[in-house]
Amino acid sequence: MSLRVKHILDKFIAALxxxxxxxxxxxxxxxxxxxYRGNPFYITERAGLYGHPFKLYKYKSMKMLYDENGELLSDEERITTVxxxxxxxxxxxxxxxxxxxxGTMSIVGPRPLLLEYNELYSDYERQRLLMRPGITGWAQVNGRNNIDWKKKFAMDVEYVTNYSLLFDLKIVILTVVVIFKREGISQDGYVSAEKFRG
Incomplete structure (x- = not known):
């Protein structure tokens, strides 16, 4: 029942x-x-509930820049000042x-990751796919991109197995604190985080 309430609250909060x-x-x-002289949105495919693909929307933070061989430059080279x-x-x-x-995401939940990661999860880690991905989550308020994948996934599973509306409220409040502190935005040496390789 609480998951149904969560879904209703999510839509209400998003609409508001x-x-x-x-x-x-x-x-x-x-x-x-x-x-950006064009589309200001970055639209990419991510794994949603049960690992099903969906289109995720973000504002662009990088430009599409290529080297002389037609290869996409690194994130560090493509990210803009804005x-x-x-x-x-x-x-x-x-x-x-x-x-x-x-309905493809929640306010709070495990962050949506690349579809290719679906095949790399252990049975334990795959539990993170049992809830809709969130804009923020338990891992995001406990280190964000400054913690390794093992810890991130452990926190995702902890959230899924211990979910409650009060837990969501706690995460939302902590998210505000983290944003103001600007903590864990990127992992050392990366614009966001190193790719998960299983």
């Missing part, structure tokens, strides 16, 4: 958030469209309110 933020988000979207600011303030995640509204 989009209504309240409609003017600043519209202005930001226009400014980013001008800055992108760094968006990431520090977690503003790049705001379009995911659309994902929450369409």
């Amino acid at each position: 958030g989009l209504i309240v933020l409609i003017i600043p988000l519209t202005i930001l979207t226009i400014l980013l469209a001008i800055y 992108g760094k600011i968006l990431r520090k303030l977690s503003i790049d995640e705001l379009p995911q309110l659309i994902n929450v509204l369409n």
